[in-house]
Amino acid sequence: xxxxxxxxxxxxxxxxxxxxxxxxxxxxxxxxxxxxxxxxxxxxxxxxxxxxxxxxxxxxxxxxxxxxxxxxxxxxxxxxxxxxxxxxxxxxxxxxxxxxxxxxxxxxxxxxxxxxxxxxxxxxxxxxxxxxxxxxxxxxxxxxxxxxxxxxxxxxxxxxxxxxxxxxxxxxxxxxxxxxxxxxxxxxxxxxxxxxxxxxxxxxxxxxxxxxxxxxxxxxxxxxxx
Amino acid sequence: xxxxxxxxxxxxxxxxxxxxxxxxxxxxxxxxxxxxxxxxxxxxxxxxxxxxxxxxxxxxxxxxxxxxxxxxxxxxxxxxxxxxxxxxxxxxxxxxxxxxxxxxxxxxxxxxxxxxxxxxxxxxxxxxxxxxxxxxxxxxxxxxxxxxxxxxxxxxxxxxxxxxxxxxxxxxxxxxxxxxxxxxxxxxxxxxxxxxxxxxxxxxxxxxxxxxxxxxxxxxxxxxxxxxxxxxxxxxxxxxxxxxxxxxxxxxxxxxxxxxxxxxxxxxxxxx
Numbered sequence: 001x002x003x004x005x006x007x008x009x010x011x012x013x014x015x016x017x018x019x020x021x022x023x024x025x026x027x028x029x030x031x032x033x034x035x036x037x038x039x040x041x042x043x044x045x046x047x048x049x050x051x052x053x054x055x056x057x058x059x060x061x062x063x064x065x066x067x068x069x070x071x072x073x074x075x076x077x078x079x080x081x082x083x084x085x086x087x088x089x090x091x092x093x094x095x096x097x098x099x100x101x102x103x104x105x106x107x108x109x110x111x112x113x114x115x116x117x118x119x120x121x122x123x124x125x126x127x128x129x130x131x132x133x134x135x136x137x138x139x140x141x142x143x144x145x146x147x148x149x150x151x152x153x154x155x156x157x158x159x160x161x162x163x164x165x166x167x168x169x170x171x172x173x174x175x176x177x178x179x180x181x182x183x184x185x186x187x188x189x190x191x192x193x194x195x196x197x198x199x200x201x202x203x204x205x206x207x208x209x210x211x212x213x214x215x216x217x218x219x220x221x222x223x224x225x226x
Numbered sequence: 227x228x229x230x231x232x233x234x235x236x237x238x239x240x241x242x243x244x245x246x247x248x249x250x251x252x253x254x255x256x257x258x259x260x261x262x263x264x265x266x267x268x269x270x271x272x273x274x275x276x277x278x279x280x281x282x283x284x285x286x287x288x289x290x291x292x293x294x295x296x297x298x299x300x301x302x303x304x305x306x307x308x309x310x311x312x313x314x315x316x317x318x319x320x321x322x323x324x325x326x327x328x329x330x331x332x333x334x335x336x337x338x339x340x341x342x343x344x345x346x347x348x349x350x351x352x353x354x355x356x357x358x359x360x361x362x363x364x365x366x367x368x369x370x371x372x373x374x375x376x377x378x379x380x381x382x383x384x385x386x387x388x389x390x391x392x393x394x395x396x397x398x399x400x401x402x403x404x405x406x407x408x409x410x411x412x413x414x415x416x417x418x419x420x421x422x423x424x425x426x427x428x429x430x431x432x433x434x435x436x437x438x439x440x441x442x443x444x445x446x447x448x449x450x451x452x453x454x455x456x457x458x459x460x461x462x463x464x465x466x467x468x469x470x471x472x473x474x475x476x477x478x479x480x481x482x483x484x485x486x487x488x489x490x491x492x493x494x495x496x497x498x
Contacts, residue, residue: 127276128315128389130302132396133332141346142328146319 010199013179014187015206017095021170021183022163025102026110030156032103033110038140041118052115059108066104067172074100074173097174098181102166106159110152117151118144150222157218161211227252228400228434232272232282232292245269245279245456253449253463255426258436259479260453266436267312269453270402273434274309275302286399303332308393308401308431312408314385316377322388323373326360327352329395363391366425383414390422394429401426403435407442419445440479452482459483 036055040048058066073079074091084091091097121144129139145152167185174181176190184207191200230249235242245265258266271277273284275291278299284291286307291300317325330352337345352360364370367387372380380388386406393401406422407415423445426433435446443450443465450465451458460482 122315122318124311124313124315125317127274127302128309128311128392129317129328129332130276131274131305131307131309132329132392133303133306134328135303135336135342137342138332138346141343142349143317 010187010202011179014182014184014203015210017098017182018164018184018207019210021095021098021102021166022160024099025106025163025166026156026160028099028103029107029110029159030152033107033155034114034145034152037111037114037118038144041115042123055111056108058104059112063101063105063166063168063170064172067101067169070097070101070104070169070173091173093175093177093181095174095181098166098170098183101169101173102163105166105169106163109159109162110155113155113158114148114152117148117155120151121147153218153222157215157222160218161214164207164211164214227287228256228273228432229283229285230269230273232269232279232284234268234272234277234279234281236268243456247456247458249451249458249461251449251451251463254430255433255435255446255448256451257443257447257449257465258434258451258453259438259440259443259447260436260459261438261483264453265456266453267404268456270309270404270434270436273400274307274402275300275305276309289399306396306399308396308398310386310389310393310401310403310406312404312406314377314389316385316388316392318377321374321376322364322369322380323360325377325388325392326363326395327356329392330356330360333396359395363395366428367391382409383418386410386418390425394431398431401431401433403433405437406435407437407439443479452479454483 036051040052040055071078071092073081074084074097075081076085076092081092089096091100125147126139126143129143134142165185166183167189170181170183171186176182176186178187178190182190184203188200188203188207191197191203228249228251230247233244233246235244243263243265245268247265247269249269258269260266268277272279273286273291279292279294281294283293283295285293286305289300289305290296290298291305292298316322317328320328327349331345331349336342361370364373367390369384369387369391372384372388377385377388403422407418410418419442433446435442437443447462447465450460450462452460452462
């Protein structure tokens with residue numbers, strides 16, 4: 001698929017791949033991050049503190065370090081590589097790998113905001129639900145989650161924007177293969193390295209526009225729900 | 227008949243608070259009176275199963291709620307104890323009707339694991355019988371006109387009625403009221419006292435109320451337990467009939483508390 005902007009011809013593939021990677025990784029982190037946040041919210045044990053910092057670590061580590069860890073875990077000769085290959089999963093140099101890398105990178109954004117949002121829910125309201133006969137599952141889905149939804153979703157919004165721009169970990173794990181694993185951020189880097197400044201400028205403007213549009217839309221949707 | 231015998235120690239940053247309560251009452255209305263920070267709310271939360279004592283037992287009629295010796299600890303949701311919180315704890319994202327419907331739905335039969343999660347996300351329609359019982363309780367508490375409002379849109383007295391209606395809908399074994407009138411202005415307080423009194427007479431649910439207002443003691447206490455420093459200073463049975471001919475309750479209460487030493491709220495504990 002070809003696309004033309006400011007007289008520049010370029011493939012739509014990186015745009016679609018970036019949206020796909022950002023969307024899937026946000027979705028995966030949303031489920032995983034909210035689940036872990038629910039387990040750790042309002043816990044003050046040493047064990048909880050250790051898991052909490054492990055979950056936050058991807059936010060402070062350089063993405064290349066994350067990519068390295070992921071290769072150690074999921075690579076051909078990695079810890080789970082052979083087992084995953086048996087199951088038909090191939091994360092090295094595949095778009096699925098890009099999703100995994102982006103998921104790890106955006107996970108802390110959702111986990112942190114979900115944990116804060118869940119801890120801000122009035123504990124008495126949850127207790128009241130329990131006295132009325134609600135199971136922990138019912139308390140979570142009917143009370144805690146709806147009351148924390150805005151906080152969790154704003155975390156998801158940031159995660160999506162961050163996922164769109166994921167570069168380092170993706171490059172390490174999925175590589176930079178045009179029309180296979182080349183996302184927008186990688187395509188810009190490629191174009192710039194190749195001296196194709198006009199194409200790079202086009203892609204930069206496009207990326208900025210898409211990210212701004214996402215943020216504005218999400219802000220509008222979240223703001224309107226109250 | 228409630229039998230409460232619990233011991234626990236809470237550790238805070240600035241010291242410890244220990245609770246040691248032995249309490250038996252077969253009265254229909256038991257009032258726990260005492261200064262803030264004397265362990266009243268903690269006792270109530272233990273009855274509801276929201277806090278667990280270190281040792282002891284809690285028995286309501288024939289049901290063992292908690293027994294450290296036998297290793298029994300009935301989860302809160304199975305105790306069927308109506309709890310009206312001091313701040314009412316209504317669900318802010320639901321209308322009054324939905325608040326009540328939530329209480330009723332929890333009484334339905336449990337589904338297998340994921341069924342419960344699904345039902346929590348996509349609530350089923352209430353059947354006619356359930357709708358009728360909500361309408362009945364709304365009328366009993368004179369809040370039918372508030373059904374579609376959210377908690378943020380109603381007054382303190384109205385919130386209290388909703389919280390009471392919600393607690394009564396689960397047909398509780400026991401009703402727990404935590405400082406029910408403290409947050410109301412004085413005129414409304416007098417009115418709500420009378421109304422709750424008559425509603426409770428209609429429902430016939432046994433009541434445990436905590437208060438630091440001697441007037442509540444006058445209005446409600448059949449049995450009275452006076453709390454101080456995490457212990458029971460005095461236990462009076464048949465208090466209501468007594469106060470009619472003997473000492474008035476205000477001077478009685480201040481007498482007891484002065485003997486036991488007025489306790490300040492232990493530092494660092496908000497909620498005991």
